[in-house]
Amino acid sequence: MDSPSGTGEVHQGGQSGSLEIDNGVQQRFTAGICTLDTTGNYQPSGAFTLYGNSTDLFQPILKAAFFFATRPYSNGTVIQQAVTQGIFVDFTNAPNGSREVTYNIDGGWEYSGKPWGQLIASREMLTSLLIIQDPALVAQNAEREKAFAS
Structure with missing residues (x-):
């Protein structure tokens, strides 16, 4: 996110199999992933609090x-x-x-x-x-937040 309206850019790369959402503004958002339903509309399938100037890193599971x-x-x-x-x-x-x-x-x-x-x-x-904390992913997210803050 690079604006208080919650917009930003999508970039490829990063941790394989993970989604990373970076919030570069001083505002809290709800962020996550959606799936396409049978009527062609996107529905939330996972949503998390994304605090100002922070990063959420998560992996969808099967x-x-x-x-x-x-x-x-x-x-x-x-x-x-x-x-x-x-x-x-x-x-x-x-x-x-x-x-x-x-x-x-x-x-x-x-x-x-x-x-x-x-x-x-x-x-x-x-x-x-439904929410599984992977210690390796938590540690990686903490490292990314440190890098993001500097």
């Missing part, structure tokens, strides 16, 4: 949580606590990029107990599942 809710939610709605039972699925090394799960309204989710799946209890807090 993991997702799935839920059926009893009321409608808009794409991009931040939910910190499970509203019903859900399933957390790791798509890393998934054949053809897919995993097989089933859902029964009375019985819940089924995934045959494979190591790539994890049931999420109703009312379980989701932050520890």
